[in-house]
Amino acid sequence: MNLVRTTFLIIGLLIISCYMRGAVAKTSSLAFDLDEISYYLSISKYDVALDVLKPLIAEYSDNKDVMKYMAFALIGKSSMVDTGSDLEKELYRKSIEYLEKALLLGADDEVLYLMLGIA
Incomplete structure (x- = not known):
């Protein structure tokens, strides 16, 4: 009986450790992606930042940093299009x-200060 309990305990611990390792890898991957996005935003590479952000939006729609960086990238991209154009208005609307x-x-x-700056 002890052998069966020990076996189930070991299997359970293996499953938990595999799950936790996946969660940690996912979190560290997001942190790496956010650092990469921050770098691209700092050197005004808004298109590249948006390309990195697009797949993250679907996966991390509940992450405030992903949303914040997406807004920053859209605002940056809007500064590179024609002033007063429909594209600029659409980019501002999405960023808000x-x-x-x-x-x-x-x-x-x-984020609040950025919104006040847009308004």
């Missing part, structure tokens, strides 16, 4: 949507 989502998820004050 992402900023609102970030605020609802508990983003910090810099």
Whole structure:
């Protein structure tokens, strides 16, 4: 009986450790992606940042940092299109949507200041 219990305990611990390893890898992957996005935003490579962000939006729609960086990238991209164009208006509208989502998820004050700057 002890052998059966020990076997189930070991199998359970293996399953938990595999699950936790996957969760840790997923979290560290997100942190790496956010660092990469931050770098691209800092050197005004908004298209590249948006390319990195697009797959993250679907997977991490409940992450305030992903929403915040998406808004920053959209605002940056809007500064590179013609002033007053429909594309600029659409990019601003989308960026405000992402900023609102970030605020609802508990983003910090810099998002609020950015929204005030847009308005």
